[in-house]
Amino acid sequence: MSTIHDVAEKAGVSIKTVSRVLNDASSVSEKTRKKIEQAMQALDFAPSAAARMLRGRPTDLVAVIAEQLTTSPDSSEIIKGIQSVCEQLGKMLLIGETGGRAQNASRLVNDLRERRVEAIMFATPFHAQVTLEPILGATPTVLANCFETPARYPQIVPDDEGGGYAAAKLVLNAGHKKIALLQLIPYMVATELRFQGFLRAMAEHGVTPRAEWLQHGAAPIPDAEFSHLQDAIDRLFATGDRPTAILCGNDKMAMRTIFILQRRGLRVPDDVSVVGFDxxxxxxxxxxxGLTTVALPYREMGEQAARHAFAGDASAGTMLLPCRPVERGTVTRPPKGQGA
Known part of the structure; x- marks a missing residue:
């Protein structure tokens, strides 16, 4: 690996002159600067981050500590959002995965602080409450898609209650009143918030939810999240009085729901309208x-988290980002005579 000494020897200048070029000093002539840059290129020389730290210069390194985020394709847009801001600002992004284990997070924080990263972002694949160990010192920290209570750092999260409201409005505005809700796993942050939004929209339209049509389409079973979905849908259609619209906890559930309905001989959206989420x-x-759904602002969460981190904004607080409806082709008016 080439060193600053090798560059100085090849360029025929002193080590001090090379150091001035590395520090963007204006006291070096353009001719000498070009000679040194050519020597660096010929020797494949790259100044180390450690050397930058010793000179008191920013390392241009930032980090995101993620909980199984890079392996979750539907939420990996958070990383893309962070990376897009890094590219704009000339920062290098380091990514560490915790696998959901607190000890891994502590080790990663220690390693990253030793490398003098300029900021650390924490991100989760789904909206979750977290508890961070108090080992971050003065390193600017931002949370994406997760939050602490009380807030110690800026935290960027989706407005899941607003998303639940938007999902319900998609079918209410189309004239549906017989609406079923297949929710995510019980006790998840998103599940509870979206349910509150759903209830608010139903109340605004004067529609009373039917308890037997409020079910959980997902279960906390590893590798078998939707194992109970078929039974849940069977219960919705156990009698002739059936829902004309189904709101699903996410797009994966909605896709499976559409397939189950088709196997029952039902057409989407002519017989039953379906709405996803994500x-x-x-x-x-x-x-x-195409699936009518509500978009989670994954990429925007990443972008906002990065901008807060790079701005050095350490003020604690929560930023809610809207979940916007995306209308495609799986919602239409209820079948004739089935609106009430």
Whole structure:
């Protein structure tokens, strides 16, 4: 590996002159600067981050500590959002995965602080409450898609209650009153918030939810999250008085729901309208017709987290980002005579 000494020897200048070029000093002539840059290129020389730290210069390194985020394709847009801001500002992004283990997070924080990262962002694949160990010192810290109570750092989270409201409005505005809700796993932050939004929209339209149509379409079972979905849908259609619209906890659930309905001989949306959540485009745009859904602002959360981190904004507080409806082809008016 080439060193600053090798560069100085090849360029025929002193080590001090090379150091001035590395520090962007204006006292070096353009001719000498060009000679040194050519020597660096010929020797494949790259100044180390450690050397930058010793000179008191920013390392241009930032980090995100993620909980299984890079392996979750529907939420990996958070990383893309952070990376897009890094590219704009000339920062290098380091990514560490915790696998959901607190001891891994502590080790990663220690390693990253030793490397003098300029900021650390924490991100989760779903909206969650977290507890961070108090080992961050003065390193600017921002949370994305997760939050602490009380807040110690800026935290960027989706407005899941507003998303639940938006999902319900999609079918209420189309004239539906017989609406079923297949929720995510019980006790998840998003599950509770979206349910509150759903209830608010139903109340505004004077529609009373039917208890037997409020079910959980997902279960906390590893590798078998939707194992109970078939039974849940069977219960919705156990009698002739059936829902004309189904709101699903996410797009993966919505896709499976559509397949189950089709096996029952029902058409989407002519017989039953279906709404997803996430706008996971590998699903929502691939289905025919395209899935009407509510988009989670994954990429925007990443972008906002990065901008807060780079701005050095250490003020604690929560920023809610809207979950916006995306209308495609799986919602229409209820079948004739089935609106009430």
């Amino acid at each position: 706008d996971f485009r590998l699903i929502s745009e691939a289905l025919d017709p």
